[in-house]
Amino acid sequence: MSGEDNLLKLVEVEAPDDQDYLLQEQVGFILRKAHQRHVAIFAAHIGDLTPPQFAALAKLRDVGETSQNQLGTLIAMDAATVKGVIDRLKARGLVELSRHEVDKRRLLVNLTAAGRDAIERLIPLAREITQETLAPLSAKEIATFMKLLVKLA
Amino acid sequence: MSGEDNLLKLVEVEAPDDQDYLLQEQVGFILRKAHQRHVAIFAAHIGDLTPPQFAALAKLRDVGETSQNQLGTLIAMDAATVKGVIDRLKARGLVELSRHEVDKRRLLVNLTAAGRDAIERLIPLAREITQETLAPLSAKEIATFMKLLVKLA
DNA sequence: TTGATATCATTTGCATACGAATGAATTTCT
DNA sequence: AGAAATTCATTCGTATGCAAATGATATCAA
Numbered sequence: 001m002s003g004e005d006n007l008l009k010l011v012e013v014e015a016p017d018d019q020d021y022l023l024q025e026q027v028g029f030i031l032r033k034a035h036q037r038h039v040a041i042f043a044a045h046i047g048d049l050t051p052p053q054f055a056a057l058a059k060l061r062d063v064g065e066t067s068q069n070q071l072g073t074l075i076a077m078d079a080a081t082v083k084g085v086i087d088r089l090k091a092r093g094l095v096e097l098s099r100h101e102v103d104k105r106r107l108l109v110n111l112t113a114a115g116r117d118a119i120e121r122l123i124p125l126a127r128e129i130t131q132e133t134l135a136p137l138s139a140k141e142i143a144t145f146m147k148l149l150v151k152l153a
Numbered sequence: 154m155s156g157e158d159n160l161l162k163l164v165e166v167e168a169p170d171d172q173d174y175l176l177q178e179q180v181g182f183i184l185r186k187a188h189q190r191h192v193a194i195f196a197a198h199i200g201d202l203t204p205p206q207f208a209a210l211a212k213l214r215d216v217g218e219t220s221q222n223q224l225g226t227l228i229a230m231d232a233a234t235v236k237g238v239i240d241r242l243k244a245r246g247l248v249e250l251s252r253h254e255v256d257k258r259r260l261l262v263n264l265t266a267a268g269r270d271a272i273e274r275l276i277p278l279a280r281e282i283t284q285e286t287l288a289p290l291s292a293k294e295i296a297t298f299m300k301l302l303v304k305l306a
Numbered sequence: 307t308t309g310a311t312a313t314c315a316t317t318t319g320c321a322t323a324c325g326a327a328t329g330a331a332t333t334t335c336t
Numbered sequence: 337a338g339a340a341a342t343t344c345a346t347t348c349g350t351a352t353g354c355a356a357a358t359g360a361t362a363t364c365a366a
Contacts, residue, residue, distance in 0.1 A: 021211065021276045021279065021280070022215075023208055023211045023212055023215070023228070025299075026279070026283050027191065027283055027286050027287055027299065027302070028191045028192075028195060028204055028282065028283065028286060029204075029208060029228075029229075030299070030302050030303060030306045031184070031187055031188050031191055031302065031306075032188060032204070032229070033229050033306040034184055034302060034305045034306035035181075035184050035185060035188045036229060036323085037305070037306060038180065038181045038184055039181075039323090039324090040324095042181060043324090043325095050351065050352075051181055051182075051185070051352095052351085052352065052353095053351090055176055055182060058174065058176045059176055062175075062176070067314075067315095068314080068315070069313080069314055069315075075176070075182075076182075076185070076186050076189060077352085077353080078353070078354060078355090079314075079315065079316080080315095080316080080317080080318095080353075080354065080355085081351095081352060081353050081354070083315075083316070083317090084351070084352070084353090085351085085352080088350095088351080103313095103314085103361075103362070104360080104361060104362090105313070105314040105315065105360065105361050105362070106313095106314065106315085106361095107314080107315065123174045126174065126179070127174070129181065130179050130180055130181065133180050133181060133305070134180055134305070136304045136305055137301060137304060137305065141301055141304075144297060144301065145298070145301040145302070145305070146178075146180065146183070148290060148294055148297065148298040148301075149180070149183050149184065149187060149298070150183060151289045151290060151294075152187045152190070152286070152287070152289055152290065152298070153183045153184075153186040153187035153190060189353085192353090192354090193354095196354090203321065203322075204322095205321085205322065205323095206321090220344075220345095221344080221345070222343080222344055222345070230322085230323080231323070231324060231325090232324095232344075232345065232346080233323075233324065233325085233345095233346080233347080233348095234321095234322060234323050234324070236345075236346070236347095237321075237322070237323090238321085238322080241320095241321080256331075256332070256343095256344085257330085257331060257332090258330065258331045258332070258343070258344040258345070259331095259343095259344065259345085260344080260345065
């Protein structure tokens with residue numbers, strides 16, 4: 001019985017029927033939905049900042065002044081994307097920009113006092129966002145999920 | 154020793170120090186990176202179609218003709234987003250649009266012959282994309298991960 | 307030293323993604 | 337039937353996200 005099942009499974013893997021392709025079971029599709037849900041939870045808690053903007057501030061808090069490019073690497077954004085994010089944070093007075101003294105290509109980014117205040121104030125909310133995002137899972141499931149998600153990312 | 158560690162852990166959970174907030178350990182951040190990685194894998198296999206466009210075609214293959222709105226619900230896109238996706242698929246001749254005879258509000262979407270050919274041709278590639286996305290995990294880990302991801306999405 | 311390479315930033319173009327506002331058509335309620 | 341509420345689609349504005357091209361600066365190598 002189980003031998004036959006295994007055989008069938010093998011055959012399926014080797015020569016799957018196109019009829020069986022179900023979008024709603026594919027990782028990519030579900031990953032997109034999970035991400036959407038998280039963004040919605042984020043917006044419900046922190047309305048005036050997007051997740052990428054928050055990520056930029058949180059990382060600047062960690063590492064202090066860095067180049068725009070380096071910051072992009074740290075928060076997984078390409079150069080074009082990070083520029084837009086930083087421009088908007090600068091327009092709101094949360095970060096300030098300056099040129100690197102030695103390497104004139106680099107644009108240094110740093111938190112302003114307002115930016116530091118904002119990120120310190122928002123971090124407790126961010127903890128709630130993480131909690132609510134993971135709420136469908138038990139503590140043990142969370143540990144398992146996070147371990148596997150890290151492997152996948 | 155381990156007793157002290159557990160006590161420390163408990164204290165940490167109850168009253169976490171803001172200093173401990175690490176962006177790179179938050180679900181939302183890793184979810185975003187995992188999604189990014191999947192999109193990159195998708196683009197490497199299917200260059201001339203985006204994941205949302207593919208999702209629309211795959212779902213139309215499943216359910217046949219539907220309204221634009223209903224399709225959006227099925228593939229988790231809001232009305233504004235699905236419109237853009239369908240417009241581009243229409244411009245490429247992969248779907249065709251018509252008005253619902255009875256309910257004149259509804260815009261019916263259907264695959265063209267070219268659209269059906271395209272999705273049938275792409276599904277084997279989509280299987281590879283799913284496989285490659287999940288490649289960092291073992292078969293058992295994949296089963297666990299998918300179960301938990303579904304709960305989260 | 308200078309010529310080739312590499313790095314950093316910017317810009318453009320295209321494609322999601324979503325909130326909010328609007329208009330048209332339908333349904334529900336009274 | 338007529339008014340109110342709902343639903344479907346569209347449009348606008350804002351914000352990622354990435355590829356590709358460009359310009360400025362640095363670094364490396366012959």
